Amino acid sequence: MTSQVLRRNLLKSPVFKMHPARLCLRLAEGKMKYCLMKFCRVLCLMLTSPLRLMELTGLYGVYRRLFPFLAYNVTFSYNDKMHNTKRELFRNVCRFANADGSLRLLEIGCGSGANFKFYPDGCTVICTDHNPHFHRYLRRSMAANTHLTYGDFVVVSGEDMGQVEDESVDVVVCTLVLCSVRNVQRVLREVRRIVRPGGAFYFLEHVVSEPSTWTYFFQHVLEPLWYYLGDGCMVTRATWRDLEAAGFSEIHLRHIDAPEVTPIIRPHIMGYCIK
Numbered sequence: 001m002t003s004q005v006l007r008r009n010l011l012k013s014p015v016f017k018m019h020p021a022r023l024c025l026r027l028a029e030g031k032m033k034y035c036l037m038k039f040c041r042v043l044c045l046m047l048t049s050p051l052r053l054m055e056l057t058g059l060y061g062v063y064r065r066l067f068p069f070l071a072y073n074v075t076f077s078y079n080d081k082m083h084n085t086k087r088e089l090f091r092n093v094c095r096f097a098n099a100d101g102s103l104r105l106l107e108i109g110c111g112s113g114a115n116f117k118f119y120p121d122g123c124t125v126i127c128t129d130h131n132p133h134f135h136r137y138l139r140r141s142m143a144a145n146t147h148l149t150y151g152d153f154v155v156v157s158g159e160d161m162g163q164v165e166d167e168s169v170d171v172v173v174c175t176l177v178l179c180s181v182r183n184v185q186r187v188l189r190e191v192r193r194i195v196r197p198g199g200a201f202y203f204l205e206h207v208v209s210e211p212s213t214w215t216y217f218f219q220h221v222l223e224p225l226w227y228y229l230g231d232g233c234m235v236t237r238a239t240w241r242d243l244e245a246a247g248f249s250e251i252h253l254r255h256i257d258a259p260e261v262t263p264i265i266r267p268h269i270m271g272y273c274i275k
């Protein structure tokens with residue numbers, strides 16, 4: 001593009017059409033909103049300091065035991081709201097089956113097994129999660145979804161799945177997990193290691209909102225509290241950037257607003273990457 005075209009496009013942008021006074025007002029408003037956001041976040045951080053202390057002293061571990069029970073119950077409502085979205089997400093998962101029709105799928109952070117009903121008949125599912133206390137609820141979902149075959153439940157963190165062999169599965173799935181892991185890039189490296197060439201990684205994750213929105217404002221303000229309620233869940237991650245940088249050969253990614261879900265986690269990304 002020549003510099004003249006660039007200049008013409010720039011002059012057409014709404015910012016340049018705005019009266020200078022209005023532009024200054026907008027900038028001042030933006031700056032004020034940003035300062036307010038930072039101030040409220042610090043307040044929220046201060047309010048959650050007892051929780052931080054509990055985490056440091058190991059007392060928060062009690063909540064970690066309780067979390068699977070809460071997550072199991074919240075999952076029903078989330079799954080109801082996201083039923084059509086999840087159906088659409090896993091619609092073409094059979095495409096990654098082998099010539100004999102077999103499909104080995106590994107879920108990272110499977111939780112209580114909320115996705116089982118969306119997987120195709122006969123698929124073998126290997127469940128992994130770093131929290132062993134999900135096992136009880138996982139067993140209930142397994143009993144309710146007899147159309148699948150299950151491997152052992154592997155208690156392992158997504159960042160280091162050394163127990164899982166290289167290129168040993170056709171599909172890897174993460175739903176509402178990349179928000180909570182400590183290191184998204186390391187998890188994606190592990191995904192690329194364990195999925196076979198031509199296999200796929202399916203994801204459905206809540207992400208940070210557009211900076212101009214109130215959702216973005218409240219995501220930043222309430223994150224310190226949400227982190228503890230959601231067992232390490234961060235609401236300000238731009239996970240699509242990590243996916244784009246992870247080195248997959250194809251990415252099919254869509255930004256969506258999850259219907260009826262709590263506003264702070266409404267912006268989602270969904271799709272799949274091919275190795």
Ligand SMILES: C[S@@+](CC[C@H](N)C(=O)[O-])C[C@H]1O[C@@H](n2cnc3c(N)ncnc32)[C@H](O)[C@@H]1O
Binds near residue numbers: 157
């Ligand atoms: C909000 S729950 C989602 C559970 C399930 N995927 C679903 O869609 O209902 C987040 C899950 O990620 C798991 N998790 C968080 N960090 C993890 C990590 N580093 N490695 C493995 N699992 C992790 C949690 O234990 C929990 O089961």
